[in-house]
């Protein structure tokens with residue numbers, strides 16, 4: 209059509225109507241990497257250990273009468289893409305440190321030595337209550353790692369439950385790629401279960417200590433208010449709330465929908481279905497949970513297993529009618545830029561994730577609008593507004609990261625082994641809600657269990673080694689089969705085919 213030719217010019221920026229038809233093109237003006245450093249996004253889920261290693265929840269319940277949730281509202285600050293952190297007073301006398309809130313790990317670790325990217329650190333020598341255990345601990349992530357010393361000390365949270373508790377601390381002495389340029393936090397608060405603690409599960413995680421020593425209910429809830437705001441805007445720091453001991457009703461609208469925690473290590477949930485613009489992706493539900501599906505505040509994006517990611521990108525491309533998008537946009541290496549004021553959101557579909565309900569024959573769905581996953585980042589050039597794709601592919605399972613969590617108030621109800629989702633009071637832009645939640649739906653159309661095999665890491669290693677041993681045996685048998693016929697053949701001829709196989713084996 210003649211229309212396409214005009215698209216290349218600046219003036220015709222980006223939307224075109226084909227008479228009465230509803231088709232329009234939305235072609236970004238520019239695709240380029242810009243100044244935004246994609247790799248600076250926090251992604252703490254892909255970690256590999258270095259050593260061998262419904263209903264009826266009384267919300268805002270306060271059995272002890274000593275916890276006031278309103279005092280905890282807005283106790284988080286954030287830096288879009290680099291995580292939300294809470295202020296703590298560590299040691300005696302208390303040293304002020306900012307600690308990143310991460311539901312995808314289980315160690316409390318804090319910088320205990322200077323590092324070029326952080327402004328200050330926890331000086332163990334200045335704390336009269338710090339006790340070193342002499343044991344070292346190391347945690348490695350795909351993009352970085354840290355090493356330190358295990359110890360204990362006293363900690364209090366100014367905007368948290370009243371009281372001082374003794375916790376396990378990993379004092380970080382050296383690290384690589386863990387602290388990033390411009391971060392305003394000095395440590396990490398792993399809120400997941402003991403099974404993920406390093407070096408082993410005997411290192412009691414922070415929240416377990418908090419519940420035990422202060423007697424608060426074994427629940428925390430998280431509201432992260434970064435939705436629809438520009439990335440890396442340091443002018444207006446984002447806020448959020450970590451409510452320890454329950455849920456604060458002023459932080460959400462409507463009811464809380466619960467999904468069971470499949471296994472207590474990460475906060476593992478069961479995803480039943482994905483929809484792109486009301487269109488079911490129709491994949492086997494096990495694909496969504498391959499090899500796990502978790503809720504992780506320490507991951508910026510919504511990460512999807514490769515197959516699922518490809519299907520989602522295809523469905524978005526189809527329903528948005530944006531065929532000309534550079535693949536660099538989808539893989540995160542490029543930004544798409546439009547004229548200022550021309551936001552591209554109306555060209556993109558909603559994304560819905562169906563989660564198993566506590567009544568296992570039912571599900572509910574959480575939906576994010578394009579405003580949540582086509583994410584504005586600081587402008588690269590004064591006339592353009594640039595966006596990145598808030599989804600990425602993953603080799604380690606589905607991760608419901610900040611991109612989705614920012615739409616919801618998420619209740620980590622450990623006491624009843626379930627996660628609750630409700631509409632977040634702050635996921636609103638220009639009076640429009642950026643997220644939706646609906647249910648119940650029948651789960652009769654999906655398998656009774658979508659959460660693949662056993663998630664336990666040590667067991668996975670055993671299985672991996674067993675499979676490797678089987679492979680080696682098969683190889684030996686194959687080699688023998690190759691060698692034996694040769695021996696019988698006195699002329700020693702090896703056909704082309706067999707040598708090819710040999711080369712392949714090598």
Ligand SMILES: *[C@@H]1O[C@H](CO)[C@@H](O)[C@H](O)[C@H]1NC(C)=O
Nearest residue numbers: 274275276277279368369370
């Ligand atoms: C802590 O105690 C003070 C005074 O007793 C009280 O006003 C405040 O609400 C308490 N804070 C929390 C988070 O419970």
Ligand SMILES: *[C@@H]1O[C@H](CO)[C@@H](O)[C@H](O)[C@H]1NC(C)=O
Nearest residue numbers: 567568569570648649650651
């Ligand atoms: C669970 O859901 C099924 C199907 O929707 C319904 O028939 C059943 O009554 C529900 N069970 C409970 C305990 O609510």
